[in-house]
Amino acid sequence: MKPFNALTLTAYALGAVAFAATLPASMATEKTEGRLTAELTFSSIDAQGKGYIHQGDLERFRDEVFVSMDHDDNGKISYTEFSDWDPGFSTIAAEAGKRDAYVTATKIVHAVWDRDGDGVLTVPEMRFAMTTDFRRADLNDDAMLSEEEFLSNFTIIVAMRAAIRPDL
Numbered sequence: 001m002k003p004f005n006a007l008t009l010t011a012y013a014l015g016a017v018a019f020a021a022t023l024p025a026s027m028a029t030e031k032t033e034g035r036l037t038a039e040l041t042f043s044s045i046d047a048q049g050k051g052y053i054h055q056g057d058l059e060r061f062r063d064e065v066f067v068s069m070d071h072d073d074n075g076k077i078s079y080t081e082f083s084d085w086d087p088g089f090s091t092i093a094a095e096a097g098k099r100d101a102y103v104t105a106t107k108i109v110h111a112v113w114d115r116d117g118d119g120v121l122t123v124p125e126m127r128f129a130m131t132t133d134f135r136r137a138d139l140n141d142d143a144m145l146s147e148e149e150f151l152s153n154f155t156i157i158v159a160m161r162a163a164i165r166p167d168l
């Protein structure tokens with residue numbers, strides 16, 4: 001058995017929230033604000049409205065997000081820069097009284113994506129995270145993510161929604 005390091009622990013924690021977030025199916029269809037925000041995120045990745053996203057869509061989105069996050073244009077995303085970027089989850093979390101849980105989730109995601117642990121995200125680190133998350137979310141292995149695969153299995157989306165509403 002491998003040593004139980006911090007990354008294993010955070011990956012385990014994310015797995016646990018992902019598991020909680022996929023139960024039960026009937027509740028997952030309810031239109032919560034968290035789900036609507038996740039749907040809007042999917043729409044902005046799927047810029048052409050195809051109804052699915054492929055790696056190229058995600059890479060274009062990642063590139064846009066990286067540029068908009070990197071306030072000081074140094075090619076690295078600090079946690080402060082990372083936490084300032086928000087497609088809408090932060091506001092919902094504040095309204096739901098889940099600000100602390102949301103901040104914790106953003107810290108875990110930033111730490112997991114920061115593979116060399118130097119406190120900042122580089123383009124290759126973010127690309128690796130997106131590619132890994134894409135593959136993990138692609139349940140039927142067809143190299144495309146349907147909206148449902150993205151909403152239910154894409155790690156950062158699941159983590160943010162779970163932080164706001166653990167039951168959804």
Ligand SMILES: [Ca+2]
Nearest residue numbers: 070072074076
């Ligand atoms: Ca920066």
Ligand SMILES: [Ca+2]
Nearest residue numbers: 114116118120
């Ligand atoms: Ca790093």
Ligand SMILES: [Ca+2]
Nearest residue numbers: 138142144145
């Ligand atoms: Ca798929």
